[in-house]
Amino acid sequence: MPVAKGTSLDPVRTRESMLAAATVLLYERGLDGVGVSELCKAVGASKETLYRHFGSKEGLVAAVLQARSDRVIRWITEAAEAAGPEPRARLAAVFDALGGWYAEPGFRGCAIVNAATQHHHDPARTVASAHLGRYLELLSGIAADAGSTRPERLGRQLLILLEGATVVADHHDPDGTTAADAKAAALALLATVSPSPRKQAA
Amino acid sequence: MPVAKGTSLDPVRTRESMLAAATVLLYERGLDGVGVSELCKAVGASKETLYRHFGSKEGLVAAVLQARSDRVIRWITEAAEAAGPEPRARLAAVFDALGGWYAEPGFRGCAIVNAATQHHHDPARTVASAHLGRYLELLSGIAADAGSTRPERLGRQLLILLEGATVVADHHDPDGTTAADAKAAALALLATVSPSPRKQAA
């Protein structure tokens, strides 16, 4: 039965729901762990529709990764902004948000980095590189606001903490303290270049 | 031609050379990027030999990962020990060693973590967890020697830096500064809980 009897034939909507369903399955089982046929089943679409929208499995993967990168960066940026203007509070909010993510049942590391690890070539590699670049932009901004003399370097150190925490939380986190540990380390680094306001005022 | 005319027919040696060749190829192309047939070609063995020694592709992967974990831990431990007894020097030596690794042409991240990312289940997951545990043991030891009041936590923070640096070096390292940045962050964290000897003496 084509075009299920009461369906609202909307290509844009179809494409987006396919993207959403594929995102979940590809994250759970890995890029090479799901075949196109199974992907179609889960997505609720036929192969023809999938290929018309995305051209190939690789095209679908690229779209999934790009959308996910956009969503994650927006999410973490909003978490930082919601903490107000103070750099320490913003940095703390970033790692608190990460901690919430790590504690989710299906957590499995960073989908973008995982994808680039599985397919060490385009499009995954390019998306991953850009993704880390966007993280770096956010973190370097916090470092600069905190008065760091080398915000670029401190930003990279915070990025290393962020990505390291994500890996460690996935593979070795018996007590679920990874995000808190990383947060403490990040704040300590921030304090090194920019003494805490209280001490500075004293 | 079976048993190439001048071969010394030594099962142990055969197994080890297969392991070595498989290690290279599986690291370069990923666990799912190389088929058993191609693996046999590169290894210089027949399928029958491979399956007698390792039982399955998964068995081969498990053996490769275990051997690699042993080698890496030994290598990084020896790098630390060669730097003498001083905790700061040992920690610096660890990240200097990592920097040399990152700069190698074929660098592609941590093989063990990559494997666990690709196959998010046993045996890769267990080996990866144990691997990070062994890293943690080394780093917590350095933290304890430095007089940290919470060596376990500082060790985990150093582990986060180590794994984060490996990820960032693989996916976003335009200027090759990742190891140096991580090293500086690690030393700063170490100095926080244990002021540098010079300042302490003054």
Next chain:
DNA sequence: GGTAGATCGAACCGATCGGTACGACCCAAC
């Protein structure tokens, strides 16, 4: 009401997957 486009399910394609079987052959030990 007619038409163009979106979608379905299923059949089908060649290639490759992990794994097995087999006959031939060479080495090592007795």
Next chain:
DNA sequence: GTTGGGTCGTACCGATCGGTTCGATCTACC
């Protein structure tokens, strides 16, 4: 010299891979 086991090359197995094609069918729009 005979025997037993390690190894080779190759053919083969069923399953699955990513991708194509097609007729049927429904919606959206005029």
